[in-house]
Amino acid sequence: MRYLKYKCIVVLCFCVVTTYAQQNAPLSLKALLNTVDQKAPALLADSAAISIKQAQATETRNAWLPNLKLNYQADVGTNNNVAGPYFGFGTVPSNSSGVRAESKTNAALVNLGIAAFDWEAYNFGAYAAQNKVASSDIAVEQNQFQRSKYQLQAYTIGGYLQLMRLLDYLAIQSRNIQRNEQIRRSIQSLAKSGVRPGVDTSIAEAELSKARLNYIELDNQLKQTQLQLSAISGLPYQTIVPDTLAGTKLIGEANPPFAFNADTANHPYINYYKAIVQNSRQREDLVKKQYNPKILIEAAAWGRGSSIENDKFGSLANGWGFDRNNYLVGVGVSYNLFDLRRRQLKLRTQQTATNYAAKQLDEQKSLLALSVNQADVELNTAKQRLQEIPNQLKAAAAGYRQKLSLYKSGLTDIIELNAALNILYRAETDYAQAKYAYTSALFQKAITGNQLPSILNLLN
Template structure:
């Protein structure tokens, strides 16, 4: 009973350790969710959307009128003469008829004005501005989705790299154990005089080489974990991939047939399509921003002066306060005939931008179609390679065992044994690479065809 309890506790602890290890594995779906939430690039793009939304709100307020309040008190002369002139914005106003004699006495006046300036109608320019602002938001939103798509592809690629590196580390661990086994055998044979001492040195060199390769592979694994940690916000040590991903996809032989291609709604296509639409909206804005403008003008003002109605220059203090008031209301229309040329030139420029956007959209469609075809061919090649590689692995394993047995019997040398070991090592790495290539081809087709969610559902 004592031993039974002891071994039962050990089995329970082992089970708990295995469960904890399994819980530490990060699934690809969970990792992608973390990237969506924490990736710095997506956070930045999200802020860009907020900027465009704020600008759209600002554009919608362009129709509001301008109501300006102004008050001024001035001291100066009131000494006019007859004759026209252009104001140029720098000649002060001086209201009064011409006197028979020059008079430079000081006058105090004050003036209060409330002026309304409202562009009440501009033949669709306001609507065109709002459409462009809304289109700008759509472009930013699609830019966000494109960045999300690119990060998704980047995350999947690095996740698969982790799986491959883990396979390589497992293979390298077995390779180290084989070299250790060979070294122990050589040491025993060398002590008995069956094998020369130089074989021990060769075995030590091969073992050291295997250990160095393991160190380098482990470094590559850590670097990949750090790259994923930077965009997911997870501690890099916790990013351990689910090792069953490749096995599940390989076992489901109909997986390639389940992956269609939805390039019409692909994030890249949606982005460039929105850029084209945005450029077309800007064309409409160019057409309408040079249209005539209907204006409502209104003003009310009051004045006071130290000069009375009889042209007497009274004390300056009498100029305070308002003695006369007026108002003026009117509707006008404004149109610059020479803006027709400006409109033509600007519209031609915008049409060129639209043509460029259309060509970029067509280019991306062709690139996606090419990517889908390349992914299909890569997937077919990967399937054939995966079907053939077990033959290589089986033969290499048998060859190594035969050479190891012959070496222990003294019928072959260390060079041939190491050659057989290297062939086995290459076969194992080729098998791991074939698994990686097949899984990578499946995800490449899914990413290119905008069907990643379909593959993720298969992994549940």
């Protein structure tokens, strides 16, 4: 019963990888990326930010509209005045009349209706500068969206490649479990016949248990990676099963066409910082023009009625209705001479911000160029490693078969057999790691060189 129990566990472990493929059709990398582009919460937030900037730009474009205010008021109070000027400060009510010899407490009713129009008709380019800044704000948000999208694509690709590597590791671990099962069965037969000591059985059991624990840990890592990709794609994590043939296709490409044609000038990272620099320069232009003189057109029409007639207080009812009507139209020019100093100081601040943004752009260009060179080195190293690994794998497999045969013949011990098994296991994992390193280097080259569509087209 114990033997059957272990056998069932091994069979279940061995079938996990194939079960993923049987229950869920492999999901291509391009399909996963398309889903992430549509459903990733970070991209949805960035898309909403673009909408905000677009709404603000619409608001800015309509800032030139004039003001037309309609006002009406009816007031009851006294009507006394004295000679002399004063500043209103916005708190002293108006009380128009002649100056009387004495103060009166009689109440008067007045009413006033005004239609006032004012329009900053021309400000020597300030409106246009505001619109350009609003447009450049949109461009910054749009390039931020593209940068976030590119970063998320790189993250998704990294997770997808990790899944491919973990599936390879699971398959290797399943074979390792099978080999340990085979060794244990051989030891049990030899121990029963007295050829081998019973302690070899315990050692074999320990190795088998370690192989199973490694499998459990790898399976956990696989599910954790699937959950991470599920969080950004909205797909059930069980359905995110990589197409293992994708790695084979990429490895079969001896000289990928995109690997030598980097397009860093139009890279999303570069475009983002270019947009920031352009936005800062547009703000410089706005600072230069927002302190320009302003040409104003103003007009007003108003009517007024009062219960006071010929300096005599009449019935309050006589205060309703308009007794006098007036209009006024004018053109004015407004300019604050001290704005010259304000513009100079603010322009200097904005120019410093522009200089900072330009240095960030230069830094990003340098970092991207470094990343391209590092990707080239890593790609060449991964290619050489991938070419050499099969020799190691072939020698390790032959060594294990020889040790297993010698052990069954009683010519070597369990320690040497386990050492040969570990060498084979390490060679298989090294081969899986070499495949992962090569495909990862290919994608890193494509990402840094802004050639991601080219490598995705190879997977069709």
